[in-house]
Amino acid sequence: MTAITLVQGDITRQSADAIVNAANSSLLGGGGVDGAIHRRGGPAILAECRELRASRYGKGLPTGQAVATTAGDLDARWVVHTVGPVWSATEDRSGLLASCHREALRVADELGARTVAFPAISTGVYRWPVEDAARIAVDTVRATPTAVEEVRFVLFDDRAYQAFARQLG
Numbered sequence: 001m002t003a004i005t006l007v008q009g010d011i012t013r014q015s016a017d018a019i020v021n022a023a024n025s026s027l028l029g030g031g032g033v034d035g036a037i038h039r040r041g042g043p044a045i046l047a048e049c050r051e052l053r054a055s056r057y058g059k060g061l062p063t064g065q066a067v068a069t070t071a072g073d074l075d076a077r078w079v080v081h082t083v084g085p086v087w088s089a090t091e092d093r094s095g096l097l098a099s100c101h102r103e104a105l106r107v108a109d110e111l112g113a114r115t116v117a118f119p120a121i122s123t124g125v126y127r128w129p130v131e132d133a134a135r136i137a138v139d140t141v142r143a144t145p146t147a148v149e150e151v152r153f154v155l156f157d158d159r160a161y162q163a164f165a166r167q168l169g
């Protein structure tokens with residue numbers, strides 16, 4: 001049984017086996033959570049991301065997939081990078097957002113992670129409405145068989161926190 005917990009705050013301050021990064025397919029950093037994770041985690045994360053680009057993901061990490069690196073100086077063992085979909089008003093991309101959560105948990109299981117911290121993937125730069133993203137995130141975690149004992153959603157602002165809290169009911 002996986003416990004789903006909520007915290008309001010900065011995910012880079014969390015202690016967990018794995019911290020999920022809302023990355024982009026370049027894996028080479030960006031703004032938002034991605035920028036914060038690389039800033040606080042230090043250069044070891046980017047070095048491993050570059051190696052992954054060179055070895056397995058020459059064309060970038062596809063949207064909806066996930067891959068792990070070291071967590072560098074973060075209080076975690078791994079960062080699991082996943083690429084959320086950009087919000088579209090005309091195309092239903094919710095399967096890709098669900099896939100981010102499923103794949104991040106699959107990678108976490110492969111690593112043996114027991115606690116995993118997730119940000120609200122796609123709800124920042126990628127503009128996904130947070131109520132809808134919260135529903136997809138919580139439903140997907142609930143429906144995914146995993147040995148992870150705690151999935152902790154770490155929400156930066158009050159609006160996102162409240163949206164996730166409503167989903168958990």
Ligand code: AR6
Binds near residue numbers: 029032033120156157
């Ligand atoms: N801790 C927790 N949540 C955070 C933090 C933090 N330190 N910083 C921001 N958030 P975003 P996306 C929240 O934009 O929408 C990057 O440039 C933020 O308030 O980080 O998936 C990547 O490189 C929002 O609710 O990710 C990609 O290019 C949520 O995290 C692109 O942004 C996600 O916002 C990915 O966009």
